[in-house]
Amino acid sequence: MRAFPDLNLRALRYFEALGTELNYRRAAEKLFITQPALSAAIQNLERVIGDRLFDRNTRSVTLTATGREWLPHVRKALAEVDSALEAVAMLVDYAHVRLGYLIGTGADLLFQLLDGVESAFPDITIETLEFDFSDPTAGLASGATDIALLRPPVDVPDMEMVIVAEESWVACLPRAHRLADRTELRIEELLDEPIVVAPKSAGKWREYWYAADARGGVPPQIAAEAATYESEATLVARGVGLSFTTSSMVRLYDRPGIQFVPITNRPISYTAVAWRPDRLTTPARRLVEHMITGAPRPQSRH
Missing domain, CATH: 3.40.190.10 (Periplasmic binding protein-like II)
Known part of the structure; x- marks a missing residue:
């Protein structure tokens, strides 16, 4: 069996993203990297495995036969890795919850939503992370956070959310x-x-x-x-x-x-607490419940 010592998990995630999107711009945006960085990573991956994975020209990107055959195996492997990482996170740092918020929403609303959380859950450590406009999912899409305070619409598969504020x-x-x-x-x-x-x-x-x-x-x-x-x-x-x-x-x-x-004729803009159910640990779920039930919602901020 041939060994691939230079093959890493990040390269597999890049291949899976491009194999799904078949578009460098969309795949790069999904991965929060630049298109040149993605292109260089894919070219390096092809050198490591010794075969082309994509046929590309100025108009289109398509999977080669090798790419088509390998993609389901990579998806399965990544799913197993994600499951293993979730398991070890629960074992090692079970009561650590990462809460992301979009810049601006943390100025006052975040503090209101977290009011009383220390006394309610003394066993939970909450890490708050601020994100700028380059990632309006506040880390939820990439898995950098467990819960996010954000302003929809955002590109996050299988996301659930509860509206907590509205603005004009x-x-x-x-x-x-x-x-x-x-x-x-x-x-x-x-x-x-x-x-x-x-x-x-x-x-x-x-x-x-x-x-x-x-x-x-x-x-x-x-x-x-x-x-x-x-x-x-x-x-x-x-x-x-x-x-x-x-x-x-x-x-x-x-x-x-x-x-x-x-501006008088635009729809209401909402702020929401959001999460991905399949990635929500028990402590994170408890925190979500506290945030969405701790006060009457939604509140209008005019």
Whole structure:
């Protein structure tokens, strides 16, 4: 039997992602890496095993015969590895729960949701992890967190969630913008403006926040990308472009040089506690129950 000493688990995950998506951009976004890094990893994997796994050209990516035959075995192996990792996590660090939150949501809402948790569960250690706009799933998609406080829609398979807050949309405008003195706006008035958006890795979350559904298939005029509210507010203040955000940001991220104006005809934006049931340990489940039942929900933050 031939040995592959240089073959590692990460390479198998990369192969599985590309074999599923058959698209370097989507696979890279799913893995939270760059396309060049994914391409280099796949080429190295092909060198290690001694055969091509993909046929690729400028228009398409397809599995070779070797790739098609090997992919089910890799999926099975990864499922077994994930099961083994879950088992050892429960044995070694059973009462450690990783709680991810999207930047901005932790400013006040996270503290409300965790109120009283230390006295209720003295045996549970909670690690809170902040994520920026490059990962709006707050670690839930990658498995970096067990529970996430996030703003849907996000790309997470088999995710369950409970809404805990709701907000209205606002436009964040440069203070010198021609519409900055308005008391309210409609989304149609803003669609032709240069806009500051989240990084590409945010997927459909980014599309939601540049109002793709209201654009009739016309792409936005992207002026810049920002991964944090601080960066977004700075770019807007400089006049690079406007951005779309929510009502709580008016209070939390108001800065000189910007003006917030309510948008009247957008759907409510929700904040949710989310988890993946198949990966939820008993301590994490207890924490979820505390977070979603500890106070009346949802609460409006206008």
